[in-house]
Structure formats: structure tokens, C-alpha cells
Amino acid sequence: MQLMDRLRLGAAVLTAKTVTFGVRSLRLGAASVLPGEIARRLQPKLLQLLSCQVKQGVILIAGTNGKTTTSLLLRTMLERQGWRVVHNAAGANLENGLMTALLQNTNPIGTLDADFAILEVDENIVPKVLAPLQPRLILALNLFRDQLDRYGEVDTISRRWGQAIAPLPSETIIVANADDPTLAYMGQQLSQNVLFFGLSEPEHYLDEIPHAVDSIYCPSCGTRLVYQGVYLSHQGDYNCPNCGFHKPSLAIASREWEQILIGLYNKYNTLAAVLSAQQLGVDEAIIRDTIANFQAAFGRAEELQVRGKHVRILLSKNPVGMNETIRAVNEVRGERQIEAESRQLAPVLMVLNDRIPDGTDVSWIWDVDTEKLVERGGTLIVSGDRVYDMALRLRYSQPEIDSKMNLVVKEDLKEAIATALEQTPAHETLHILPTYSAMLEVREILTGRKIL
Template identity: 70%
Template sequence: MNFFDRVRLALAVSTAKTVISLINLLRLGAGSVLPGTLAYRIQPKILSLLSRQVKGGIIVIAGTNGKTTTSLLLRQILEQANYRVAHNAAGANLINGLITALSANANFLGTIQADYAILEIDENIIPKAITQLQPKLILCLNLFRDQLDRYGEVDTIGYRWQKSIAELSPETIIILNGDDPTLAYLGERLVKESRWQNVRFFGLTEPDKYLEEMPHAVDAIYCPSCGHPLDYQGFYLSHLGDFDCPSCGFAKPSLAINSQEWTQILIGVYNKYNTLAASVSAQELGINKETILKTINNFQAAFGRAEELEFEGKKVRILLSKNPVGMNETIRAVSDIQQVQGASTTLLVLNDRTPDGTDVSWIWDVDMENLVKLQGTIVVSGDRVYDMALRIYYSQPDLANRVNLIVKEDLQAAIATALETTPSDRTLHIVPTYSAMLEVREILTGRKIL
């Protein structure tokens, strides 16, 4: 690093850290975006200059669903093993958020004292980010349709990922969800075309967790190699499952872990995937199984991801759901709980702001019928409250025997109503999109996240 780069780096990091401190002092949020934006303007090379200082290397976590929960679990595993970890814990996963996280872990001269940096990254900026980060390990969780107005289809993202990863050092450890055909194919191509040695796969080996039928929100049921329809022995979650191609022989790869031997964090099949992803990554970094399991058993949810709170004497669980697959799995988890405990209230909050995606047509790919048949109370709110209300209305098989649907434009009123209709011995499940989740948490906790 030359003298001028060092000076600009110190000035950029000092600026970022000062802004972070002011935001925290004034309780304006987590300060996870603005500091990085300002630092980048002062030193455009800041991301690469900071990342190369991390002793053990950068760990990149990417995927449509599960990034925040998985990265938090992996961080806690590494910290349990006495490593110092930098992490964009607030979930700000664009370039400015990555810069903020690394700056927060540096001193005012721009020097980082961290063994690892775990950075969850928005799937759309992977090609740009990893060229600057040069990561030690890349963990790819899944690829689902999410915000089509921003990202495009699954196969487009998968192609961009493969192309950009192939340009990295072949010593980079690549960990992929083997139950996802797109990611399984990505790994196969890396091995065959780029002669990659460090490709590992995780996934489920539990047929008892198969869905009863193929869900509507399925994105990749055709062979990514030859285009022939895949044969599925069963689906675990959307298009994730046990599959093979009867035409070309492409199939689910061998897994590095037996899922039946591992407990899971939180509720839902999707959190079993998150557990396995973090566990395989930790093992590749040399962490023993005893340390991993100890961390899993003591894990607490990240904000909004099955996070449990108590408000006005009632238990509340927030389940972020921002695409068809995520909401279907949330409904599945809520259904399992209410079938045991009895019907309760569910609050759905739908926004269409930039963090959510401006196209809300995805709610018609959600199996809302599975929520309606629970016969509990459904409260809807958010910027697109009437779109959600209409979706619930048409989910009712018998319009003469309608579900108890309550429409509240005002979110604070919606939360109050949902709490009132929740029995004292039950949990209120709040299912918001991303910006809605931030608003919900601000109301419940009195503090912003961003």
C-alpha cells in the first residue's frame, strides 16, 4: 500500500467510525449504510484494502434466503472457538454495508485486528464484491425468485455467480446447497471446467421432511445441464430436494454432512438448512463438532428471523418473509405450531419499497390457503394492505364461511389489534416483508435497525 492510499484509507475509516459513533449516540439506528458510503467516496479502494488485512480471510455468505441467520450462527461458532470476527450483523449487504462493517472493526489508522470477517452479501452484487474481497470461503445457500424487478430469474444469477467465482483462486473453499439444482450444477461446472478442488455440498437426507406435494413456488425443476424435467424423489422446500435427470444423469451430489446427525436452530426446515450450512463451513475452517453443537444449542435468533419478543404481556415471534418460498415456509412453520397449540392470530405486513421489491405479484405464488385453513384470525397491514387482503379473500375455498380477516392500514393499530385477538397462552406470529419488519421492530422495541 503506497503512502497516499494509506492516508486516504485512514481518513475514510476515521470518517466512517465517527459517523457510526454519532448515529449510535443520537440513537438514529445501527449506522450500517451511510458510514460506508462516505468512506467509499474518500477511498474507492477501501473494501479491498481492509479485507486483505483480515488474518484468516473473508467468508462470503450469499443466497436468497437465510443469509443473516446463517452468518450469525457461523460467527458465534467461530467466537466460541476464540476467534475475533468482523461481521455485517445488521444485514446491510450491499457494498456500503460491507465497508461499514469492516471500518467498524478497524482502528482510526485503518488497521483491522480480526481473524475472520463474515460478510453476507446481496446475491446481485456477488460478481462485483468478490473480486475486491478475494474470499477464503464462499457459502451459497440457495437461489429462489426474489424481487424480479431487480434481479431477474434464478438461472441468470446462477450463471453470473459461476462466471465470477471461476475467476478466483482455485484454493477458495466453495460450499453449496446440493439440494438446489442450480447450485449443484454450479459446483459440478467448477470441478469439471475450472478443476476446483475445494467444493463441498450440504443438504438434507431426511425423506420424512418431504412436502406432501410440489409447491407452487418452484423455480428450478428442469435440468440445468440439458433442460430435461428433473425427477424428484421428494421436495424439502420449493425446488430443493432429492433429484436426478433421467436424460443426462445429472443428480444431487454427494453431501459433506449427514443432516440426520445434526440438531437445528429455531423452527422450520429452512433453519435446518441454515444450521447445516454454518456447520459445514465451520468444519472446513477447522472447528470441531463439539464446539459447533454447543453453539447451535445456545443460539438466539437474529432480528426478525424467528426472533421472539414479549410485548404487553404477549409473546411475539417475527418471521421475515420477502418472497414466495420464504412465506410458504413461514406458513408451514406457523401451521405446525398452531396444529399443536391451537388456532391463533397471524399478522401479515406487506410493503413494496426498494428493500422489499416493488413488484408484489409474488404473493399470488404463496400458498395462502394453508394459512387460511388454520381458522385463526388474520390481520393485514402495510403499504399494500389491500393487495394482501384480496389475496387472503381469494384463498378461501368457501366464501360463505369466511376467515376472520381484519384490515388495518395503520401498522401500529394493526399490531394492537393482533395482540388483542391473540389468546394469552398463544404466540402472535408477525410475517412482514423487509422494510415492514424494521417498522414492526421499531414499534415493539422502540429502536430502529437502520
């Protein structure tokens, strides 16, 4: 490292640590973004200079859904193997957040002591950070439409990813979702070491392709794909009748790994973390024991005990995510009804916000199959900044006026939560489906403390 770069790095680190101390001391936030934003103005090469010090390499995790759960699962496996891991666990996944996470683990002169760095990366900035990070492993989870006011279509994003990954060294490991046609095609075009994960469990096929489907046309020739079955959104078993493009062979057998948490989407997260851990040299005994004892990250199928009631928070921030949480909730509620037909169902609380972390365009709720939740019946409570948008969507989901749904609208979130808890019978589970900023509010109300 040249002298000038070293001096600038030292100044950037000192400034970042001072800003972090000030922000946290004044309780202005978690300081997960601002230190990195200021530090990179002092040292523009900050991301490169810090990441190159990671002894065994950077693990970059990208995708629309599942980054936090997969990252936490993989991190736990690596740490149990005895390695020191840096991780942007606060969820700040833009450039300044990545820098802040690395800075927090350096000494005052900018030396970083870590075996691995797990960095969750916003799908839109992947092409910008690949060159400075030079990751050892890239984990591509999925691509769905998300925050329509910010991002383009999934085909555009996957094409940009492929173009940015292509110049990386041949020994770079790419772990990609074979059930996602856009990512499968991208992986097949790369010269690096590409490994695919996915499901081989037809019993989990959906009855029909959901409305929230993004990529059902062949990424090679544009012909509509033929699906033998769909697991969620456009993810499934497919082939192109025109050019022969098809789901690639899997490097991991899905049936050999148990389901963690609630929801089929978490099976994908499990497989992604397992395959990545195997490539990085984690012992299989550690992998299996970690899965068996894994606890959800905040807001991602997280379970709490509040006032003697069982609460499960299921982050729902885009059409695919909410469809899958509805699917999971319906499975649980259906099982409870079968156990005792006379049992009162716990309500479901849906909280819709339109702040910057959520995306300001909430038109995506009309792509959600809320009809499947409404037809189950019971009480649905809605709240959040866009409470009436959510209420209207649910009302339009009613097949007829005498639907079994009881819709309760509460503008005040605290009142909504109190009502939901009050109406939740003992031994039942209150499911809360919030968008991202709403999830942070819900957790603060339930636990009495902030996350960020």
C-alpha cells in the same frame, strides 16, 4: 501498501469515523451504509485494502434466504472458538455496507485487527466483490426469485456466480446447497474445493411441488428434472432422466444435527453453518453447544414477550420464504389444535410493505400458497402499505364464502398489532409475518426501540 494508497486509506478511515459519529449522535440512523459510501470515494481500493488484512480470511455468505441466521450462527461458533470476527450484522449487504462494516473495526490509521470477516452479500453483487475480497470460504445458501423489480432469473444469477468464482485460487472453499439444482450444477463445474450440504430426510417431503418453484429444469440440458421428493420450493432429491445430472453427494449427514428454531428452512441454515465451521477448524463440542443454545436474529423466528403474550416474528419477503413461514405456523397451530380441540387459535398477523428494501413489485404474493393458511381457519389480520393487496390475496384463497377464516383489515399497523395481541389467548403464540421494512416497524412498536 504504497504511500499514496496508505494516505488515501487514512483519509477514508478518518472521514468514515467522523460521519459515523455524526449520524449516530444526531440519531439519523445506524450509519451502516453512508460511511462506506463516502470513504470509497476517497480510496477506491478500500474493500481490497481492508479485507486483505483479515488474518484467517473472509467468509462470504450469499443466497436469497437465510443469510442473517446462518451468519449469526457461524459467527457465534467462531467467536466461541476464541477468534475475533468482523460481521456486517446490520444487514447492509451491498458494497458500501461491506466497507462500512470493515471500517468500523479499524483503528484511526486503517489497521484492521480481525481473524475472520463474515460478510453477508446481496446475491446480485457477488461477481463484483469476489476479486477484491478474495474470500477464503464462499457459502452459497440458495437461489429463489426475489424482488422482481431488481433481479433476473435464478439461472442467470447462478451462471454469473460461477463465472466470477472460477478464477479464484484452487484452495478457496465453496460450501453449496446440494438440494438446489442451480447451485449443485454450479458447484460441479468449479475446480475449487467444493462441499455440499442438504437434507436426507424423506419424511419432510412436501405433498406436492409448490407454486413458488423456480428451477425444476436441468441446468445442464434443460430437461425437466424428476423429483423423488421436494423439501421446499425446487429444493429436494432430483435427477435428470436425459443427461444424468443428479443431486451430488453430501459432506454432512443432516440427521446428525438437530433442528434449530422453527421451520425446515432453518435446518438448511444449521447445516450450512456447521459444515462451514468444520472446514474452518471449530471444535465439534463448540459447534453442538452453540446450536443447542442459539437464539434467533431479529425478525427471523425471533420470540418476544409483549404484554404478557408470546410473539414470534417470521420474516416473509418472497414466495418461498412466506410459503415456509406459513408451513411452520400451520405445524404449530395444528399441534395446538390437537392438544385441545376447543382451544381458540391465536390470530396470525401479516404485514405487507412495498418499500425499497422489500421490492416495489408485490405481485409475488400471488405465487404464495396462502390457501394453506386460510384452510386452517381462525383470524387473519392484515396491515402494511399494501394491506388491501394482501387482503385480496387472502380473500381469493377462500374456497367458499362460508370459510372458517375471519379476515380483519387494519390500515394502521399499531392498531393491527394491538388487535392481534388482544385476540391472542394466554399460553398461545401470536405469529407475525412481515416483509423486511415491515419487520423493522413491527419490532419498534413491540420493543419501543429501532434496530437500524
